[in-house]
Amino acid sequence: MQPTADRTEWFPIMLRMEGARAMVVGGGDVAANKVRLLLPTGAQVHVLSAHLCPELHDLARDGTITHTPHDATVQDAPNWLDADSYRLVYLATDDAALNGALAALCQARNIPVCAVDDPAVSSFITPALVTRGRVQVAVSTGGAAPVLARRLRARIEQALPAGLNRLADFMQAQRGWLGQVMPDTAQRRHLWERFLDGAGGQLGLQGQTAAARRELDTLLENHPTQGEVWLVGAGPGDPDLLTLAALRLLQDADAILYDNLVAPEILNYARRDAERIFVGKSRSRHTLPQDDINSELVRRAQAGQRVLRLKGGDPFIFGRGGEEIETLVQAGIRFRIVPGVSAANGCAAYAGIPLTHRDCAQSCLFMTGHARADGSISLDWQSIALHNQTVVIYMGLSALPELCARLMERGLPPDWPAALIEHGTLPDQRVVVGTLATLPDQAATQTVRSPALIIIGEVIRHRVLPAHADAP
Ligand SMILES: C[S@@+](CC[C@H](N)C(=O)[O-])C[C@H]1O[C@@H](n2cnc3c(N)ncnc32)[C@H](O)[C@@H]1O
Incomplete structure (x- = not known):
């Protein structure tokens, strides 16, 4: 099998050599x-x-x-x-x-x-090695580029504090008794993470063993028995748009419940042994009903897990994050919310379309184009069809002809600029630019697929092509 972007024929292990x-x-x-x-x-x-x-x-x-x-x-x-x-x-x-x-x-x-x-x-x-006593970081390029591996090693060398070995020695010395008083491995991992993220890490690095032990005892006494839920926005697709908070929580979570809009590359940032549960929702396919997702979050947190609910874009923009939080509040579960870059921001930026502009758009409206079962959309069209406003429509692809027709009925001209951004921020992003009169046909002939975002307004005339964007 040929090595590819996420494959290599080399398997990293540590080999015991003492006495061999x-x-x-x-x-x-x-x-x-x-x-x-x-x-x-x-x-x-x-x-x-x-x-x-x-x-x-x-x-x-x-x-x-x-x-x-x-x-x-x-x-x-x-x-x-x-x-x-x-x-x-x-x-x-x-x-x-x-x-x-x-x-x-x-x-x-x-x-x-x-x-x-x-x-x-x-x-x-x-591999190229960075060593701090028993702490070793190995860097390998699979033999392809030893000079690159050495450069990376030099960077890691600078970043790792000298006292790491002392810290590792301290942690090793506590393992025996801690395993007895706290037999649950996940709980022990949570405790150590709190120790390292708090004062304990520094004390251990400095070799202040007694103070580090006091810190560990205090954390142990106050260790929460219940888990928590983190509601995290994964952004619209490009992993570069993850927030630092999202990245850190991905490393700490025991279980990750994720949607179909979360790009697979983003899950690569999760802790290796975290459980990954697909609860993907799409317009036609409900893998897990919302009520079941809510109770799954509660059940897992009550069992002591740290659960990351990972949603495409921002959890509070057409993400049903509000409903999940209400359930957690009712069940008395601790939670945290981490915003994400919403599709509107990500797609607009990667397509080079400003969402507001001093000359033509003083407001920007985010709306859903999700139609009812009978295909109708009930909205206050008068407040949407404004000349000095940008309208961003989520989930509007299947109702695009209806949406464009309503906006023209309410006074926007047929040559009013309108654009579709398919798979925004991802390597296969496509931008289709037209007008209210032409966009539905363009979408059909160019077979635009979900997820796609609609942007309507004169801001499209101010489009500039950034490096990420394709030509219209
Ligand atoms: C259920 S909503 C979720 C929105 C999400 N919470 C956010 O803040 O972006 C799903 C809709 O967001 C839009 N969307 C999400 N990601 C997108 C992407 N990468 N490119 C284009 N549209 C996207 C599409 O309109 C899709 O139908």
């Missing part, structure tokens, strides 16, 4: 780099090479590594590979063909092998 045998073939500086990586793990490192660089020579002399003064060949490799069991082998000779042949022998014996600078013949590769 590791072979390094080659005696130069590259081999020395690998030996240097292995030694802090407590591995028993054996080097195979007729010549050793000064660093490896010193390590062999003082017994830190063992050494066979012989250059490996394909003929004798089976002897030493079969004689000892190696947890891994590094091939660091200058001879790429020899490295390749030796790698094949290792692979045939299922011994993890890395031929330096040759991922194609390797079964593992070494």
